[in-house]
Amino acid sequence: MRVLTPLLLCSLLLVTSMAPLYASSNQLDLDDESLVQAKASLIDFEVTSIEFGTGSNQAMEWSQPDGSIQEYVIRGLEIQIEITFTQAGTSSQPAYAEASLQIWHPVGFMIDEFTSNMTLSGQQSVVQQITWVPNMSHSELDGQGLLTGGIELVGMVDGGLADDNQDNNQLTRLMPVAIWHDSMDNGFCGDTDGDGANDCPNVPYANQPVWVGGGYEADGSLSSDPDTYGHWRMIDSDDSAEGDKHWRVAREDSDYASNRHDRLWWGWFTPFENCDDPGHG
Structure with a gap:
């Protein structure tokens, strides 16, 4: 026991003397990490x-199946895009950076x-405002009414070698672009109620999309009941989501006429007596 006691005492002294070194080393590691x-x-x-659609032409809103709202814009209409850049660091000294907004087709x-x-x-920010006209459309609408897709808006910022965090230097947002927006307040149809007046405005615009009713027999031939426009008609309404009219394929407060094969076409009238595509953008 007398032999073991000095050895045990020596071991305890060694462990005790090493403890401050370990603590100091660990503290140095933590300090280095904090400095980095x-x-x-x-x-x-x-x-x-x-953000897009922040100017005079506001972005349109589409209600998704889950109740959320998806913004979209219309082809050919000028929009404003706002992109916000931030120096999220803590330095009080001004720092320089170059930035860009790239617009990509998918x-x-x-x-x-x-x-x-x-x-x-x-902690300072700057907002860049850009005016742009989408000259092409891109979006996807599935059978459940989910709107996705769109033109890619890619924001990028480069602070050079002084900016050590590259993970937040790029942001992409999809912007669905619809090919057309139509309140469906103009169209061509016949006199389904027999009062001597057409049941649609029937205002022609050359090379402008318009809705046209068509009446067909079961074999696909044009119907004469009540005329070749069929039973589609427009009625005045004060509860339309947009515009002042509703489209119906039956009289108000009546069910759809049985054994009908009517269709509602969307197309362009031309000033020529043929069906050649005049070009509509």
Whole structure:
């Protein structure tokens, strides 16, 4: 026992003397990590948000099956795009960065690009406003009414070597673009109620999309009951979601006429006596 006691005492002294070294080493590791984190957060440029339809032409709203709202725009109508850039770091010294907004078609080609630059201190933001006209459409609507797809809006910012966090330097948002917006307040139809007046405005516009009723027999031939326009008609309404009229294929407060084969066509009238496509954009 007298032999073991000095050995045990020596071991305890060694462990005790090493404990401060281990604690110091661990503290150094923590301090180094804190320094790295602090250094990385001094300058941190990010693309914070991309919004569209913020100008005079507001974005349209589509109600998704889950009750959420999906914004979309109409082809050929000027829109305003707002993209927000932020220097999310803590440095009080101004830092320089270059930024861009690229507009991509989903098939893989860039449609347009807008570039800018900025000088921001920590926690400062800048909003870039861009006016643009989508000259093509892209969106997808499935059988359940879910609207997806769209033109890609890609925001990018480059703060150079001083910006150590590259994970938030790019943001992409899809912008569905519809080919046309129609309140369906104009159309062509016949005199289904026999009062001597057409039941639609029947206002022609050359090369402008319009709705046209068509009446057909079971064999696909045009019907004469009551005329070739069939039974489609428009009625005045004060509860239409948009516009002042509703389309119906039966008299008001009546059921759909049985054994009918009527159709409602969407197309273009031309100033020519043929069906050649005149080009409508």
